Amino acid sequence: MTPLTRGILLAAALLVTARSADAQSLESPPASCWAVAIKGPVLVTRADGTVEKGTLVCLGADQVVLASTGSIPLDSVRRIAKPRDSILDGVLKGASLGLMFVFGCGECDAGIVVRATLTYAAIGGAIDAAQGNNTTIYSRNARSPALGWRIRF
DSSP, rough: HHHHHHHHHHHHHHHHHHHHHHHOOOOOOOOOEOOOOOOOOOEEEESOOOOOOOEEEEEEESSSEETTTEEEEGGEEEEEEEEOOHHHHHHHHHHHHHHHEEEEEEOHHHHHHHEEEEEHHHHHHHHHHHHHOEEEEEOOSSOEEEEOOOOOO
C-alpha cells in the first residue's frame, strides 16, 4: 500500500467517524450552580434512600448537577460523599513496595522476596483499611444544610 493510498484511507476514516461539537456537548449548568473540584465519582443519597453514582458537575443553592443524570433538587438530597477506595488498593501498593527488593537486591533468595512482598502487602492493606477515606461533600441533617471539605497532603 502506497503512502498516498494510506493517507486517503485515513482521511476517509476521519471524515466518516468525526462528529460535530454540538453532538458531544452536555447541557450547560444553570448560572446559580457553582463548579466543584471533585475528581472521580460521587455517591448521592436521596431522602428516600436511593443512591445515585455519578460525576459531580456543580453544586448550587437549590440543586445538584450530576453529569450522568442531570439536575437533582437539593431538598431531596440527604448526603453527597466520595466512595471509599478498596482495601485492594493498599494491598497492591504494599506489594509493589515489597517487589522493589527484586531490583535492589541482585542475589536475594526468592523466599525473602516473597516474604517481603506479602508482609508489605499486609501492611498496606491494614493502613488502607484503618484510614477509611470517607469524604462527605454535603450532608443535610435536621437542623440545616452543611458543606464540608478536607485538605490532605
